[in-house]
Amino acid sequence: MAGSTAMTISTTLLLFLVLPAAISAVPADLNKDFIDTNCKTTLYPDICYTSIIAYAGDIEVSPAKLARVAVDHSFNSIRSIALYVLNNSGKFNNNNDKTTVGVLKDCNKNFEDAVLQVQRSNREIRYLDFSVSKEALLFKISNVQTWLSAALTNQETCATELANIKSELHDKVVNSKKFVSIALALVNSYAKAAQAN
Template sequence: MAAYVSNLSREADYGADHRATAALHDCFSLFGDAIGQIRDSLKQMRQLSGSGESLRFQMSNVQTWMSAALTNEDTCTDGFEDVPDGPMKVDLCGRVVKVEEVTSNALALVNSYVAKVSGP
């Protein structure tokens, strides 16, 4: 997704709609941040150790990073609210929704795991 947005933003640099260009650049930056947050989550999940408070702290980090990634993905589409509808906007926003669904599902799995390890 980040490569797709990067390619679009390079093309938009030559376009006339400055709002769309700014939104694309913002989206590219936001997706870069989201990718970093998801990578941090994966790294933490691979290194889980301990139990009790230590494990809860590690999982809290994962939840925070995954939630932040989801927020960044959502913020990407917010930048297009003032951009007129067109093929690029429709395609990009549709792709972002699909990425958000996957991130949301991953966060739900993390939350389910946290609920199990935390107990009642």
């Protein structure tokens, strides 16, 4: 009898230790699968997945939360490049070449616009009010889509101009453009999901 009591206690303890881990593993896997599936709809699925997977617990399986994280991440990326340009602008034109000066000036303006557009997107998606009508929600999402698309165009213009200079700045702009592209793709997916509901 004492043996069966010990066995029951051992089994109960084992269930208390193993069962919560097994239960919590299921949602985490679902979250990762959700992120993986959505990232595969972007132009840069590997970058998307590796940059967003750390937020799987926050995202759960919500297209809205996934879009928010992607826009926030793209804003952090583009802001980081803007600071880099600001702190290193003299480094990119040591010989005072007029063509390079013009390209850097144009690129700086395009990039400033892109930063503002992604910042607007980030603010808009962060404070979406889900209690408003479907039409109002879709209008706000379309604002985010428009601003991200414009930011992508500005970044593309800058990257094209910088391609002739062959600087490390070009590579950084191209990299930040990938994050804005990912954010736009995931916002587009969110718009489809919101439209369907």
